Amino acid sequence: MAGIKLDTLTKSYGDTEVLHHIDAAINDGEFVVIVGPSGCGKSTLLRMVAGLESVTSGDVYIGDKRVNDLEPADRDIAMVFQNYALYPHMSVRQNMAYGLKIRKLPKDEIDRRVREAADILEIGQYLDRKPRQLSGGQRQRVAMGRAIVRDPQVFLFDEPLSNLDAKLRVQMRLEIRKLQKRLGVTSIFVTHDQVEAMTLGDRLMVLNAGYVEQFGTPIELYERPASVFVAGFIGSPAMNFIPCNASGTSLTMPNGIGLDTRQTATGKVLLGVRPEHLTPDATGHFKMTIEMLEHLGGVTLLHGILDGTDIQIVASLEGITQHQIGEVLTLSAPTEKLHLFDEATEKRIGD
């Protein structure tokens, strides 16, 4: 077993730098999710750990070993690809045994491991089928099986669930999580789906345009987002942002209404409030005109405009509410749930 360390890791294609000075330490047995929008460099980062992409500068360590110059085969890793990358001309059994045969394990040991992995993943009855005779979910399992029979130090997943339908995705997500906990293998999982990231990861690395925005537990990211990007990316529906003028601990919203904060700031700031932290309150500071309602059963989403501005506001209220379109509603949020960001740097202000 081993942790992973990334030390000022940089990647450039020609003159364009796509990953900038990534520093991270991943503990032994930890499940880390790399999350970010398309094109932010998630796959590139993962592939550098795998050894499929060369390192421009900086170092990758697996365990105590610097692996920059090691072939993928020598890094003791296993990877699950987005398109599964099963060998189409081999049966499920041969697919899973391929890596073990190359490592010259005895035949009965190979059989035992394949059997065991197939039992865990419940693909025992498909062992003699070819990949094209399997459904997407089954292929996904075979790809997982191929990874776990190897008993590697590190699992790498590159969006392995994105080709599955919504329901299967949720199911496989739980299974991957359980499997990883059971095997205790250090894992890096790439996704652009924030819900997937929140539910899977012990810690999340939020990547944006090649920069690490924040690296922390899902709770930390939710409660104390380090930047406007993270605040908007984590949580659904996304956080509301209201540009304000700050002076000390008091804010003035564009419509002239003021409110007090815990944080101290001056100048232009962004006030962030999560929709689920807004509640109807006649004494509140946020007055909105409802434009649209979404009844999701458990919660009702109110979409509206902040009075006296053209700022869109979303509030998420518990249960099914009786509000009407066109109604003006006053809402409030607890002071400790208000986030403040510098408008210029988009970084968090205060703790």
Place this chain on the structure above:
Amino acid sequence: MLKRVHFPASYLPYLLVAPQVIITVIFFIWPASQAVYQSFLIEDAFGLSTEFVWFENFEYLWGDSHYRSAFGRTLFFSAAVAFLSMSFALILAGFADRIVRGATAYRTLLIWPYAVAPVLAGALFLFMFNPTIGIFPYVLDMIGYDWNHYLNGSQAMFLVILAAAWKQVAYNFLFYLAAMQSIPKSITEAAAIDGAGPIRRFATIIFPLISPTTFFLLVINATYAFFETFGIIHAVTQGGPANSTTTLVYKVFNDGFVGLDLGGSAAQSVILMILVIGMTVIQFRFIEKRVQY
């Protein structure tokens, strides 16, 4: 309901396919039928009298040991050409698949031999292997090997195989390269992570996955070696020495135009025609179906 578009009956479609039909009739159907007709005739050496003999020409070929040995020789020649050109193309494609920089230039250069006319390809090899002025016999002489394909039948055979294979490498290369590039990158990456080195990846992943292409090329190359190598053989050895490079196609020409046995030669070409039809059928069958993994 789907509505079908109906065009009024018109001469236009017939007019448009007419040139192709005319060419096919004049250059293919007419000569072919003439050959079939000819193969039933025996003509005396001076062309003064002909006699309709039904299958006598074929019966004669059946019993002719020269013809049978030409058949065997052609099989060997085809197998050797196909094997040599395909394996060489496979190796080149394997390397070309790995290079990133300058790939286009590399590919363009490799396709050139295909554009060389067979006779020119033959001439090229003729010069390179000329026993008195050629570069290869000179080099071989230095290591004590005596090269003279004008006298040595095996050497002559080797030379025509080499020339014929060389010309076909480019074609095979293109197909192999295209096949390799259609294999998803992640599959070879997965194999690399599984611990397979480049050679093993090639042998256990890439080669099996391009087997449909291999089969396709096998048929194409066999057809090529059987029927399209006349120019090369004619330029390099004229079928000699002592018929050691006389393949079936060359024998048709030799017996007909040199030996003036028009009936026998026509019978041979009818047999070739049947062979080529057979191979085409196989080719279509399997290209349609593809080889299943």
